[in-house]
Amino acid sequence: MLRIVNRVVVGVIGLVLLVLGLGALVGGFDLPYRWGFSMPSWWPWRVGGDAVLSEQDRTRWTGEGWWWPVVFAVLALLVVLSLWWLLAQLRQHRLKEVLVETPGAEGETGPAAERSAALLRGRALERVLAADAEELPGVDRARAVLLGKRRRPRVRVGLTLAAHAEPGPEMVRLRTGALTRARTSAGLEELPAEVRLRSSKHRAERVS
Amino acid sequence: MSDEHVTLEKAYPPAGGLEQSASSAVYDPEAPARRGGRFWSARRVPAAVLALLVLAASGLLLYDVAAVHARQQAMSWRRSLAEELASSRVDSVPVLAGASFAALLGVVLIVMALTPGLRTVLSMRRESPEVRAGLERSAAELVLRDRAMDVSGVQSVRVLVGRGKVRARAEAHFRDLDLVRADVDAALDEGIRQLGLDRPLSLSVHVRRPAKR
Numbered sequence: 001m002l003r004i005v006n007r008v009v010v011g012v013i014g015l016v017l018l019v020l021g022l023g024a025l026v027g028g029f030d031l032p033y034r035w036g037f038s039m040p041s042w043w044p045w046r047v048g049g050d051a052v053l054s055e056q057d058r059t060r061w062t063g064e065g066w067w068w069p070v071v072f073a074v075l076a077l078l079v080v081l082s083l084w085w086l087l088a089q090l091r092q093h094r095l096k097e098v099l100v101e102t103p104g105a106e107g108e109t110g111p112a113a114e115r116s117a118a119l120l121r122g123r124a125l126e127r128v129l130a131a132d133a134e135e136l137p138g139v140d141r142a143r144a145v146l147l148g149k150r151r152r153p154r155v156r157v158g159l160t161l162a163a164h165a166e167p168g169p170e171m172v173r174l175r176t177g178a179l180t181r182a183r184t185s186a187g188l189e190e191l192p193a194e195v196r197l198r199s200s201k202h203r204a205e206r207v208s
Numbered sequence: 209m210s211d212e213h214v215t216l217e218k219a220y221p222p223a224g225g226l227e228q229s230a231s232s233a234v235y236d237p238e239a240p241a242r243r244g245g246r247f248w249s250a251r252r253v254p255a256a257v258l259a260l261l262v263l264a265a266s267g268l269l270l271y272d273v274a275a276v277h278a279r280q281q282a283m284s285w286r287r288s289l290a291e292e293l294a295s296s297r298v299d300s301v302p303v304l305a306g307a308s309f310a311a312l313l314g315v316v317l318i319v320m321a322l323t324p325g326l327r328t329v330l331s332m333r334r335e336s337p338e339v340r341a342g343l344e345r346s347a348a349e350l351v352l353r354d355r356a357m358d359v360s361g362v363q364s365v366r367v368l369v370g371r372g373k374v375r376a377r378a379e380a381h382f383r384d385l386d387l388v389r390a391d392v393d394a395a396l397d398e399g400i401r402q403l404g405l406d407r408p409l410s411l412s413v414h415v416r417r418p419a420k421r
Contacts, residue, residue: 002250002252003248003249003250003251006250006251006252006254006255007251007320007321007322008321009255009258010251010254010255010258010317010320010321011317011318011321011322013258013262013314013317014313014314014315014316014317014318014320014321015314015318016314017310017311017313017314017317018310018311018314018315018318019314020307020310020311020314021307021308021309021310021311021312021313021314022307022311023307024298024303024304024306024307024310025304025307025308025311027298027299028298028299028300028303028304028307029299029304030299045298047298048297048298048299049297049298049299050297050298051293051294051295051296051297051298052293052294052296052297052298052303053290053293053294054294055290055294058290058293058294068273068277071273072270072273072274075266075269075270075273076270078262078266078270079263079266079267079270082259082260082262082263082266083259083263085255085259085262086256086259086260086263089252089253089255089256089259090256161347161350161351163350163354164351164354165351166351166402166403167332167343167347167348167351167402167403167404168332168333168401168402168403168404168405169402169404171332171335171339171341171404172335172404175335175336175339179339190338191338192338192339192340193338193339193340194340194341194342195339195340195341195342196329196341196342196344197332197341197342197343197344197347198344198346198347199344199346199347199350199351201350202350
């Protein structure tokens with residue numbers, strides 16, 4: 001979600017900069033005159049002698065009644081949105097708890113289903129999963145972070161491989177071992193996982 | 209071919225061919241391997257920088273516009289900026305330079321928005337639909353280096369893992385270079401398969417004698 005928002009906004013800002021830059025370059029090099037085409041009449045930069053932002057352009061609407069309210073609204077909106085956008089980059093939506101539904105809850109609705117469900121602390125599940133992954137022979141350190149919704153959690157796992165690890169088989173063992181155990185112990189139908197494998201720097205040495 | 213420098217290059221057949229069936233003992237044969245796809249960066253850093261710039265600019269402008277409406281003086285930077293913009297021509301050098309910079313920055317931002325990034329992460333084969341895994345290229349380099357070091361005769365080895373290709377340069381201080389090269393090649397061949405990557409990497413191995421001192 002954040003990824004899509006970021007990419008759309010970054011792309012739109014890039015597009016605006018590109019259009020403004022190219023527009024100023026086209027006017028600055030007198031390309032409409034040299035290449036025999038004409039820019040629309042409202043375009044500010046039509047010949048090289050045009051000002052970047054003339055007094056007349058800047059104050060064109062200042063006399064109108066709607067101008068200042070619109071300026072204030074747009075600026076205030078920009079401040080709020082950019083503040084929200086900035087804060088969204090800094091925080092991570094870590095899941096605090098996972099809803100564990102006991103078998104009796106199946107088929108029931110209403111308060112009964114609510115009563116037979118339990119809350120599992122996210123940190124506890126993360127810690128168990130990480131400790132379980134660290135048991136693997138090729139894994140030095142492991143870190144797990146729960147994300148998503150209480151009913152549909154997903155997990156991001158970071159593994160630091162030990163020397164002489166085999167990443168492919170290690171992943172199979174993680175998937176069939178720690179990840180499956182975490183999923184079944186929390187009573188989840190599925191636990192989507194994103195795993196990143198790193199390696200700690202170590203010296204080249206022989207195993208004899 | 210010179211006896212002191214041996215080179216071999218080969219490409220691996222795509223997954224699903226013979227090499228795949230050889231490793232089916234390790235991997236679950238019932239789950240068909242799916243293409244994992246690239247990892248896409250969230251582009252947090254460029255987003256944070258842009259957000260900070262927009263926030264600073266719009267906040268400052270909002271404050272100053274509000275101050276003017278409260279019958280105070282506009283800050284001097286705004287008046288000098290307005291004069292500057294009104295007096296400079298579009299064909300002056302600073303404006304053209306600024307416009308070029310803006311256009312270039314725009315292209316960079318558009319490329320950032322459209323490309324996946326995270327070029328240091330290699331996607332691993334996706335054996336189950338709910339688990340996605342990526343291997344850092346530096347980790348793949350260390351794993352392969354450890355394997356090449358186990359070949360007898362290899363004194364030192366440098367492994368570079370690109371996005372599609374593995375290059376290994378080894379120095380062998382004993383044994384025939386061709387034999388060492390064949391062994392390093394076999395070891396890395398097996399090593400690449402054990403990486404469990406989505407797309408097979410091609411391999412080139414160079415073996416030579418260490419420089420005489």
